Structure formats: structure tokens, C-alpha cells
Amino acid sequence: MTPRVGVITFPGSLDDKDAARAIQLAGGISVALWHAEADLHGVEAVVLPGGFSYGDYLRCGAIAKFSPVMEKLVDAANGGLPILGICNGFQVLTESHLLPGALTRNDHLHFICRDQKLRIENNNSVWTSDFEIGQEILIPLKNGEGGYVADEKTLDELEGEGRVIARYLEINPNGSRRDIAGITNAHGNVVGIMPHPEHAVEKLTGPSIDGLGFFTSLLKSLVNEGKVTA
Amino acid sequence: MSIDKVSDAIAAPETSQPYAELGLKKDEYESIREILGRRPTSSELAMYSVMWSEHCSYKSSKVHLRQFGDKVPKNDSMLVGIGENAGVVDIGQGWAVTFKVESHNHPSYVEPYQGAATGIGGIVRDIISMGARPVAVMDPLRFGNPENSDTRRVLTGIVSGIGGYGNCLGLPNIGGEVVFDPSYQGNPLVNALCIGTMKHKDIHLAKATGLGNAVILYGARTGGDGIGGVSVLASETFDADGPAKRPSVQVGDPFMEKLLIECTLEVLHAGLVEGIQDLGGAGISCATSELASNGEGGMHVWLDRVLLRDSTLTPEEILMSESQERMCAVVEPSKINAFMDVCKKWDVEAVVIGEVNNSGRLTVEWHGEQIVDVPPRSVAHDGPVYERPFARPDWMDIRNAAGPENLVRPSSAAEVKQTWLTMTGTPNLASKIWVTSQFDRYVMGNTILAQPEDSGMIRVDEETGLGVAVSTDCNARFVALDPYKGAQLAFAESYRNVAVTGAAPLAITNCLNFGSPEDPAVMWQFERAVTGLADACLEMGTPVTGGNVSFYNQTGDVAIHPTPVVGVLGVIENVERRTPMAWRNNGDLIYLLGTTSDELAGSEWAHAIHAHLGGHPPVLDLAAEKTLAEILVAGSVGNLFSAAHDVSEGGIAQTIAEMSMQSGIGIRLEVPAGLDAFTFLWSESATRAVVVVPQNQNDEFLTLCASKSFPVTKFGEVDLSSKSIELAAVFGDSISLDIAELRTISEETLPRLFG
Amino acid sequence: MAIVVVDVALKHEILDPQGRAVMGALVRLGLTGVADVRQGKQFVLNIDGDVDEAKLAQIHEIASTLLSNSVIEDFTVQVRP
Amino acid sequence: MAIVVVDVALKHEILDPQGRAVMGALVRLGLTGVADVRQGKQFVLNIDGDVDEAKLAQIHEIASTLLSNSVIEDFTVQVRP
């Protein structure tokens, strides 16, 4: 059975089609989930895509966390459902307290779109198991509020528990503390990442196809856990 | 507050009206009275004044723009021509593309962020109103002297406005221009281009057909922004404590626009809509009069039903408000509920404001009182038409006589190297990454090429790889030297930029930015530029699908350089064969296609090094330009090129520098025999491109050029072991340029000025 | 040491998409009676020493040129002791 | 009709790049003695009818969950008559 992966569309989500494309290229089936519907349609995993949910006028991800689908998602996350939040999705996850810390205005105050080098720091999470630790990847980054912040204690905890999944290399594009580009929860099922793996899945349109690894990781993990058969 | 009703206009025919303050001339006001057989009501006056403005009626340009329709052979690919919100061209495989460029110059000077943001918003609505899904935007921009502190205010605001709106809308920004010239100091140009795609069957037109159909206004609420002028009317017509002067600036809401896109495409695809129109300039006045006159000819509007953001708005203000993010749809009564359901799904407010009839009149009522009763065509289409006087100004002789011949040129290898380094860092030639990195080029996942490539390229069909490429260009200095040839050169450059990527040029759009049409010299520039463009289109067989005119771009008496920005659209059957600009393979051969002559008038070198503008622009042979494009496309189809890049501003030196910086790999070059290094490197002769040919394709490439009798010169090869440009035969010597150093120089300039 | 607070708000006639978004969320969260929400910016300036007339005038000037855009925004300046 | 003003500011420990940028500009414009600038948000809520204890508590709740993010921001609520 091919795994079914939900992609939530909030009003203002922009990279939902891209996330769906990436899931399909990795061999999954993408299932569209709608913000106003408190129903996950039995999917085996969920991607929260990039964009500007509800315009992000208040604070990125702040309004999305009150949507009906998020209530379901928070419970499912605590129950172990694999969830990947990309960019705005990462912001929604921190706002929903599924991941610690917060994402703040880029330190240089500009939106920035660039091909960003990252180092994978953790391959224990459901979404990074297909990478090597220390592997360098190149994927697009595009955000205005991507500066990862948390208090020192939280940062130390994240480091100590190996929960930083990727770090910026060469350039810290937004002032993130300790060059953090992505983190996971303690259980390894909920991952947030600021750059966009779903934009690096085809040679023609991306700077590399390194982003596919996040989606193949998921599919492999699902198979390994016996959630779906290979 | 009393309302000026139609019955009042009949009863009190001599009431004096502030038509002049609204920008209407006395004879225009008289002809409104003639059309109506009475004085207009204040609401009617409001409608006529906005719709008959230069911006909406094209009254000064119409007589010349006709050439675009008259001279161009109807090309099979034109599905919808000039006159609609945007033209539509057939790109094959059942797909159609619509694209258009519009200006938002004046608002962007007053409030750069919002002016530019709403410029993007406006052009995107034009594209959705054709039934297309917007898939990309581009932004040709012009700014004043980069060292002037006001340029910083204007540029940073405009750039973040374009990014702020476009990024939030989820449209990749795939190209544009950033050009500096003191002539734009008090008048920056913000032109915005949008590309949309659709299946043939989804094309929609702006017309109100079907008696009894409902007219639905949906999207943002109507507010008091963007109606600066009409407050005159309110305060003149009504008592002293009428509404205060309203701001003329609008604030954009890209989130609402995103909802509007999704909502509109959903109602269109569900077959719920008979006609559709965006609301831009002149708001409801424009939408209702255009819909009515393009359909059954009549419409009745209940203006008091319009949802307002500000309950104190007068009917005149509501008619003229340019509040953003609104659309108008014509819907059959039986489909209204379904339409409203879609709106609700997307959280978009909608209300029925009118009904289509065959009265031949556009009638508007306000709480039961008739306030407008006009023939809709007279508002929308039969505005005044001016044959403004035009004359070649005497100063053109002086300008053309003062050529660049006597400017001091570099004449040793060391001077050539220094000139090259300097030119790489001039604001016009320097890397634009500081600007473009503020735009999302990845969203939607179909961007094949974006900045700094010659054209933006978008994949239209993921299954077949069908795609389109678009470029916008205009060297306004050439236009200032010769508006006829300059406009053709702009067209040629844009055409070439599309062909260089492997796409076949198919159609053009344009945005004609000029000074005051009341100045005969400006009008002459305009007439010459339009004629040049139309003649070029005729010769090349490329139709004009639409465009936009922006006049009054001047500060006091001084007009901007005439700037007819030309956007060319090309088609590529499979984006996998696109030609990028960076070389990759060791030993690939570097060729120049075309002929280099000593042509430096209007060049970037003359401008940047000598602040000189004079002489005659480069010679242009359109037939050769067409042949060059054929070679570039055939080379892409035949897989003959590993890279290609067009030669324009900054000459071959700049072309080579850009290719190397993008590639990071070195090359060995030699100035071809018969040319001095300076002319070879910095002349801006037209109709040239640099192509990079793998050795095993060399014979086939040369055969192709020979079969077209096109001049071609080999002048170097790629050297994987090197990280520099090695150029021999430079005044008997050779030079070496470190690519990393070039890149540093190139990338430093904009952050230094604006970061 | 004085604290000067500059509040900048969009003019009333100008669309406030942020305020509108917040208002929508407040209503969804069940707050009743919300007639309008406007979102503004607040600049809190810590100034060493006294804020005398001249300095206040200078801050007013800066508030009107740098901190706000008079085409679309209004501002207020308050000195907190 | 009551007006409730919610001010939201970044916590002191959190870097405020906007405030820092404004501070740089103030100094360039010649304002002396600027020790620190912080940029915050202000929400002005127009509420129909009275704001009683219960409603105020509700607004506090909303201010702490929706209008601010407690990880990085503090807030204050004031009722203006």
C-alpha cells in the first residue's frame, strides 16, 4: 500500500502544490487537507506547507494555530503522527507549541530567497532518516521571518538531545540562534525546517534534488514501522 | 447631505459643476452635456471624469496605438487581441497564455511600498479576469541617480513592496529590470508584468451578457482610498462639513488578492460566470460601464448595496474609489447561490449590486433615487480622442551631432582591465541579486529560468514540459537618441533575450512610459516610438497583444527619457532543452554570433564613464535579428549549445563577465582579428549573442550558421582548470581577470548603495 | 533618562489588512462586540538625559518623516518620565 | 463603546532588529542620546458596549495566546474610556 500524506492548505498557503509534488515524486500519495475541516482523512503523515497563512499579518502562523484542522493535528502529533512543517509550517508548529522556540523577523529585515547550504545534524527523525549525519545539502530558502530564537536553556536542551536536525552553512541567512535551520520534537515525529526541501526535488526547477531526502525518509520510516508495506 | 439625482439635473440644469477640478476640459464637459441632453449629475460627472482621464481613455495615445492593430498581420496564435483586459495567445497543446505589463509610476513615487505593491496587485487581476491562473510576475524598474538619497527611499520601498505583495501572493518573480538614470529622479518607473496560463476553453471576456443576469461585486470592501480627486466634487457639491480630503494612495492586501485568485478560478472553472472584470483604475465606474457596453448594452446598479469599509462614503466616491482587491462577475440568477458558496469557502465577501438589461443605458440608483442614467459606451469607449500636435524638437540635431567619437577610450591592456573592473561595478551593470533575492522565484515549482538569465522561463505543463519564456527590455538612451529606432532596438533586445534561451518569440506586450503628451516634443517621441514598434512587429510577424501607456512622467518641464518597455513572450515545447547562460564543460568553444562595429552612442560605457549621451543609436537590421533568433532556437532544438547569452548593455565584456560569474569556470579568449579590444569589448552593436558550443557539435553549428549566411566568430574556449578570464590580443598584450574578484565587485555595488 | 513613545497608526480611511485579519481571528475566538481593530506600530525610545523642547521638536520631526509616512499614517508622541 | 489597547513588545532578551535599524537611522539623523529603541505592535480594539471583568479576562486570554507569543513577547492591556 502506498502511504498517504496529507498537505494542509490554509488560506494563504502557497507551497502546498509543491509539497504534494514532492510527496508524489518520493513515491507517496498526497492528500489535500483543508484548514476549516477538523479531519485528517486517515493520512499516515502530514506536511504543513510554506506560505503566508491568513496573510501572516499578525505573526507568522499565529492565526493558523486556531484553525479546526490544527486541533486535530495537535492531538495526532502527540500520538506520534509524522508531521513536517516547512517555513510557514514551521512557524505554525512553534506557535502551536509542538516545537519549542519561535521564528522572528530576519536580522537584516529583508525577505530573502537564496540557494542555501545546510548540514544535516540528526538522522534519527522520521523525516531525516535517509540522510547521513554531516551530509551537506543545498536547498532553496525564502522567508522574511526565519530567525530561530529560543532561550538559552531550550537551545542547550535541543543541542544536548540532538534535536537540531539541520544547520545553516557558510551564511546564516536570517540571524537564527546557533545557525539552526530545523529542529525536531523529542519523539522525532514532528520536524520543522525553515528552508524548502520541496523546492529541491527536480533538476529542472531546483538547485539540486537534495530535498527529496526528507520525503523518502518519511516513506522509509513508515515502511520500517510497519505502518505501510513497501 | 443631499444627493444630486437625475431629476435634479433636469430641474436645475444650470448648477455650476467643478469639472475643471476633476480634470475635464470645458469642451469635454460640454460634450458630456450633449451626450446626456442635460447637465450630468455629480455621480455621472464623477464617472465621466475618471473614465475620460488620460489613464483610462487613452485620449492622447489612441490615434497612434491603432497602428498596433492595423499593421500587424493577424497571427494564428492570437486568440484574444488588443482591447480586452489582456491579450491571449495560443501556445499549442490546448494551452493559452495571457500576459500584460502595466505602469504604476506615480503612486510609487508618493508611497513607494504601497505604490509598487498595488501595481503588482492590479496587473494580476487583469490576468485572472481573462480566466487564467497567474503563474509569474516580472518588474521592469527605473530609478534616478543611485547616489541621490531620495533614490534610496524610492528603491528600497518599491523593491520591498513588489516582494511583499508578490511573495505573499505566491507568484514567482522571474525577471525584470533595474536601471538608473538621472532622468527618473522625480519619476521612477514601476512597470509590472504578469503571465497567466489556461486551457483554451477557459478564456473569459469582460462582458455583461444575458438579460436578467446578476452583477456581483466581490473581494475587498470599498473604502475611501485612491479617490483623491473626487473629494473636490464632494466638497463643492455638498455642504461644508462634507467628507474631508481623501488620500489618493491605496494600501494593498495581498492575502485578499490570493483568496480572490483562488475564488475566481474556482467560480470560473465551475462554470458559474458569464462575464468577469477586474476593478482597477476608476473602480466601479469602469467595471460597470465596460461590462455593460461589451454585453447586452444595459445594466442597472443598486449602489447602496456595495459593501463599504467606511459608511460615510458618498455615491460619487463609491463610484470612483480605487480600493484594491475587488472583482465584478456576471452570473445567471440560478447560479448565484453556488457562486456565493464558493465565495464563502474562501472567506470573500460578495454582493449582488446590479442586473443586466437591454435598456441601452447604465442606470445607478442610491436608496431608491436615480443618480446615473447614461449610455455605457459613452463612458467606457467613446471618450475624447485627441490628435495632439507633435514635432521633432530642434535639440535633437544637437544631440545627434554630439557623438561619442571624441570620448577618451582605454588604449592599453592595463586601461582595458581597469575599465572592465570599473564597468562591472557600475550600478546599471552590477549584480541585481540584492534586489532579486527579496523576491520568491521558487514558489509554484515551475520556474525553469529566473534572474539573472536572459529571460524568465516557466513550465506550463508538467507532463509535456511545454513552457514559455518572457523578457522585458528597453535601453531608453537609444530611444532618447532616436525614438523610432530606439523602440525597435528595445523590441529586438527583448526578442533576442527570449530566443537565447531556446524559446521561439511569439507575441509582445508593451508599457509606454513618456513625459507630457501636451509637449509636442514628447508627443513626437511617442509617435515615433509607436510607429517604430508597430513597423518592427509587422516585419517580424509578432503581434502586440496589449499594453499600457503612462504619460506625464516628468518633473516640471523635464520629461524622463522616453521608455517604451517591450515584453516579448516565446514558447518552448519542452523546457528540458532550455539554454542556460553559464558554461560548464571543458573545451567548449565560445562564439560570437553577429557583427561588431564601432557603435558607442547611448552605450553604458559612454554613460557610466563619461556621462555622455549623443550621436545615433546602433544600426538595427530586423531581418538579421530574425535570423539570429532562428539560429538560437535551432541550436537549442539540436542541442548545439551548452550555454548562450545575449549581448546588450555593456557589450561583450559584460556578456562574458556575466557568463563567467554565473559559471565560476574560467575561459581563454582572444580579441578577433580586425577589431581593437575596446570596440570588441564595449561596443553595443545590436543583433549579437555569445554561444558556447561543445566540440562535437562544432561542425553542425557552423553548418547551421552557413546555411543562414550569418556571421560567426570563434573567440575562445572554456578552461575548467582556470578561474579567470584570460584575454589575449589586447593592444598587443593580454589581461587576466579573476572571476571571484569580478563577482565581488559586481555584488558589492547595490548593497553599498542601498543595504 | 526619559522614555519617549511614538505610536504610528494607519489613517482611518486607509485599509488596514492587519487589523482586519486580527478582527477576523478575534471573532472566531468568540470575542463579541468587536466593532473594529486597527494594528499600529509602537516605537519606544530610551533617551539619555532630559528631553527638552528642542529635543522633543526633533523627535516630532523624525516621527513625521522617518517613523511614519504622512501619506497613509498618523502618529502621536508621548514622553514618559 | 470602549477602546481597549493591547501593546505587544519583544521581550528584553530577544534581539529586535527593527528597533536596532530604527536606532541607527535616528543616530544618522542627528538625534543624540538615544540609548535604545524597541519596536512593538499596538492593537486598538473598538468594543461595542461595556468591557466588564469577564470580557477583560477574555481579552487578556486572547492577548496572551493570539496577539502575542509568550516565547518572545510581553504584552499590556489598557482600557480607554
Ligand SMILES: Nc1ncnc2c1ncn2[C@@H]1O[C@H](COP(=O)(O)OP(=O)(O)O)[C@@H](O)[C@H]1O
Ligand atoms: N501600448 C499599448 N499597446 C497595445 N495595447 C495597449 C497599449 N496600451 C493600452 N493598450 C490596450 O488598451 C486596452 C485598455 O488598456 P487598459 O486601460 O490598461 O486596460 P485595463 O482596463 O484592463 O487596465 C487594453 O486592452 C490594453 O492592452
Ligand SMILES: [Mg+2]
Ligand atoms: Mg483590466
